[in-house]
Amino acid sequence: MKVGALFSGGKDSTYAAYLASRENELSCLVTVLPASESSYMFHYPDLKWTRLQAEAAGLPQLFQETQGVKEEELNDLAAVVAKAKKTYGLEAICSGAMASRYQKERVEKVCREAGLACLSPLWGVDPERHLGSLLRDRFVAIVVSVSALGLDRSWLGRELDQAAVDELVALSRKYKFHAGLEGGEGETFVLDCPLFKAAIEVLGSTTRWRGDSGVYEIGDARLVAKPT
Numbered sequence: 343m344k345v346g347a348l349f350s351g352g353k354d355s356t357y358a359a360y361l362a363s364r365e366n367e368l369s370c371l372v373t374v375l376p377a378s379e380s381s382y383m384f385h386y387p388d389l390k391w392t393r394l395q396a397e398a399a400g401l402p403q404l405f406q407e408t409q410g411v412k413e414e415e416l417n418d419l420a421a422v423v424a425k426a427k428k429t430y431g432l433e434a435i436c437s438g439a440m441a442s443r444y445q446k447e448r449v450e451k452v453c454r455e456a457g458l459a460c461l462s463p464l465w466g467v468d469p470e471r472h473l474g475s476l477l478r479d480r481f482v483a484i485v486v487s488v489s490a491l492g493l494d495r496s497w498l499g500r501e502l503d504q505a506a507v508d509e510l511v512a513l514s515r516k517y518k519f520h521a522g523l524e525g526g527e528g529e530t531f532v533l534d535c536p537l538f539k540a541a542i543e544v545l546g547s548t549t550r551w552r553g554d555s556g557v558y559e560i561g562d563a564r565l566v567a568k569p570t
Contacts, residue, residue: 348372356483362461369430373392375407404422419449424456433459470521480536482533491519493527495551541568
């Protein structure tokens with residue numbers, strides 16, 4: 343099938359796109375840009391840098407702005423999905439939903455109304471297994487936001503290597519949050535993966551911390567040759 347990927351630049355949507363590309367034709371990336379981080383549906387931090395990821399992957403990308411108002415933002419998602427279907431002849435949309443029934447059901451509704459199949463290759467996957475798969479498949483991702491007890495500012499900008507994954511899993515068990523950061527406990531940004539023909543190098547960043555949550559803002563970045 344010709345598939346468009348709902349794409350935030352984070353580990354889950356990127357890995358879902360990668361899985362979809364192994365069995366289908368990945369035709370485009372679809373990114374919704376919420377006006378604030380209060381969106382119930384969409385990732386917020388560092389979305390402007392998804393352009394570099396799309397360039398690295400050699401894929402066209404469609405953007406749609408939204409005010410991020412609960413339920414109303416689905417109209418904006420429907421609009422860009424319809425545009426992607428028409429522009430690229432899509433037959434399906436894939437998403438990185440793992441455990442959020444709220445998000446999965448709404449994406450499925452939008453796809454159903456657009457006459458598209460909805461692929462959720464990560465749905466129900468054990469988060470610890472998923473983190474292991476990311477490492478096995480050479481995904482390089484950094485943490486760009488945290489908002490859960492047990493995750494302090496030292497996590498911002500940290501690469502999810504084996505040591506970080508082990509620590510994250512231990513903290514998730516202790517503090518009872520989703521190890522895959524599915525419930526808004528954190529967000530990530532992928533710097534390299536098998537989909538990319540080049541890697542992303544962060545040249546500058548700013549960390550904002552507010553009480554018990556924080557964001558890692560990428561200020562400058564560029565594409566570089568992949569390490570050999």
